[in-house]
Amino acid sequence: MCDSCGCGHSHPHFHSAGSDHTPPVPATRTVEVRTSALAVNQRYADENRGWFRAKGLHVFNLLSSPGSGKTALLEKTLPRLPHSAAMVGDLQTQRDAERLRNSGAQALQITTGATCHLDAHMVAHALERLNTDGVNILFIENVGNLVCPASYDLGEAKRIVLLSVTEGEDKPLKYPVIFQKADLVLLTKMDLAAAVEFNREAAVAHLRAVAPNAAVLDVSSKTGEGMEAWLAWLESSAAGA
Amino acid sequence: MDSDGKSDIVESMHELGLMNHLLQDALAAARGGPVCGLSVRVGPLSGVVVEALQFAFEALSPGSPAAGATLTILETRPSFRCPDCQTRYETPLGAYQCPACGGTAGELCGGNELELVSIEVPDHV
Numbered sequence: 132m133c134d135s136c137g138c139g140h141s142h143p144h145f146h147s148a149g150s151d152h153t154p155p156v157p158a159t160r161t162v163e164v165r166t167s168a169l170a171v172n173q174r175y176a177d178e179n180r181g182w183f184r185a186k187g188l189h190v191f192n193l194l195s196s197p198g199s200g201k202t203a204l205l206e207k208t209l210p211r212l213p214h215s216a217a218m219v220g221d222l223q224t225q226r227d228a229e230r231l232r233n234s235g236a237q238a239l240q241i242t243t244g245a246t247c248h249l250d251a252h253m254v255a256h257a258l259e260r261l262n263t264d265g266v267n268i269l270f271i272e273n274v275g276n277l278v279c280p281a282s283y284d285l286g287e288a289k290r291i292v293l294l295s296v297t298e299g300e301d302k303p304l305k306y307p308v309i310f311q312k313a314d315l316v317l318l319t320k321m322d323l324a325a326a327v328e329f330n331r332e333a334a335v336a337h338l339r340a341v342a343p344n345a346a347v348l349d350v351s352s353k354t355g356e357g358m359e360a361w362l363a364w365l366e367s368s369a370a371g372a
Numbered sequence: 373m374d375s376d377g378k379s380d381i382v383e384s385m386h387e388l389g390l391m392n393h394l395l396q397d398a399l400a401a402a403r404g405g406p407v408c409g410l411s412v413r414v415g416p417l418s419g420v421v422v423e424a425l426q427f428a429f430e431a432l433s434p435g436s437p438a439a440g441a442t443l444t445i446l447e448t449r450p451s452f453r454c455p456d457c458q459t460r461y462e463t464p465l466g467a468y469q470c471p472a473c474g475g476t477a478g479e480l481c482g483g484n485e486l487e488l489v490s491i492e493v494p495d496h497v
Contacts, residue, residue: 159408159492166397167487168390169418247386279386282419282486308419343468343476 172283175251179286182258183269189369190269192285194309195293196302197275200319202227203352204293204361205270209236211362212268218257219272220249227272237262248279251286268369277302281309289314289368292345296320296329300337307341315346315364322351387420391428394488399437402493407438409492413446415485422447442492448485452478 167173183190193201202219209215209231216237219227223242231238241249241257254271261269271287273280292313294302297320303310310316316338318331335347348364350357398410410429414420422445429443449462454470454477461471461478468478 158495160495161490162401162493163490164397164401164488165490166394167485168393168397169486171393246389278421279419282386282390308417311417339476340467 169282169284172251175255176284176286179251179255179258183286183288186263187267188263188269189267190271190285190287190289191365191368192271192273192287192290193293194273194277194280194290194313195275195295195319196277196298199275199293199295199298200352201272201275201293202230204317204319204350205231205272206234207352207355207358208270208362208365209234209238211358212365214266215268215270216261216266217270217272218254218261220253220274222246222274237266243274247274247276248283249273249285250283254285268365277306277309281312291315291317293317293319294334294338296324296334297327300330300334303334303338303341310338310342310345313342313345314368315348316342317361318347318349320351320353321349321356322354385424385428387424388428388431390420390486391425392432394486395429395432395436395438397488398491401488401491402437405437406494407441407491408494409442409444410438411444411446411489411491413448413485413487413489415448415450415483417450417480417483418486420486446489448483450483451481453481454478 193205195201205217205219209217216239217231218239218241219231220241220243221227222244225240225242228238228240239257239260241253243249243253249271271285290313292310292315294316296318318334323329324331331349338345338347346364348357348360350361394410394412398407412425414422414425425445426443433439433441449464450468451460451462452468452470453460454473454475456475456477457470457473459470459472460481462482463469469476470478
């Protein structure tokens with residue numbers, strides 16, 4: 132290892148440190164680079180977005196922690212929107228796609244192996260398997276995770292983040308990035324709100340602190356509460372996109 | 373992901389995959405020569421955990437021309453432009469109000485960064 136610049140190589144160096152007892156000056160120079168780590172993903176996302184536009188598809192990226200009710204919501208939503216389809220990401224198993232297909236809709240599974248999020252490249256490959264005939268709304272159910280999926284644009288038109296009442300009102304403060312990028316936040320499992328003493332006012336205040344402009348809707352996939360408003364939001368969003 | 377048997381780990385934590393991109397960009401910029409340092413700008417809205425990025429660099433760089441290189445993280449803060457009073461302002465994460473007029477409709481114009489700004493290379497070529 133080079134003692135002067137500590138760069139770990141035994142290559143010849145021409146440091147200015149000589150026999151004149153001046154402190155060694157690290158003999159390096161700076162090379163400007165300016166590249167983004169997400170540039171590759173962004174290229175795929177832009178391609179996806181162009182493809183969606185060409186096919187007339189309105190695409191919603193659904194994000195949340197595991198178990199907050201993404202699949203249950205889609206089970207109730209897909210049958211109400213006959214021109215909709217879904218793709219769903221999980222580390223393992225086809226279980227969620229099977230559940231969604233049982234509701235009568237076209238649903239594709241993306242299994243990510245060890246990867247904690249969907250990226251635009253994975254979605255691009257899944258699109259090769261999608262039959263777009265008669266489809267104008269596509270839901271992409273992301274891997275359940277409140278951290279990593281926030282970084283990856285998939286080419287979607289809108290981001291929807293679910294927050295279930297059982298998770299606690301302060302999730303938006305603890306995981307601000309994912310909520311900050313939401314177009315719509317769905318408060319899910321509202322049928323359990325009383326049982327878990329969910330403080331809606333506090334949850335919305337915390338959400339407003341990080342995402343002042345996101346729309347907020349209350350839903351319960353179990354009782355059907357809020358479903359009409361959710362469907363209306365989807366339809367107006369798709370019409371305006 | 374290319375090269376050297378690390379492809380099985382680069383996607384298991386998303387910082388590994390992202391760090392791998394930055395590292396490959398650094399090696400490309402050094403044109404095969406040694407890399408002594410990398411400066412990476414990280415915004416709080418990038419979704420990246422700085423400690424995980426450091427860990428990823430330590431896992432990925434040995435055996436590459438960037439082995440032993442210093443990773444310098446330049447952290448930014450979210451920045452906004454207020455559409456009401458045109459003020460540009462920076463805030464800590466989770467506080468987005470315009471300090472001038474109190475508006476909350478600020479348009480994000482910085483804080484998403486995850487980019488390799490520059491590299492340090494030996495000055496003998």
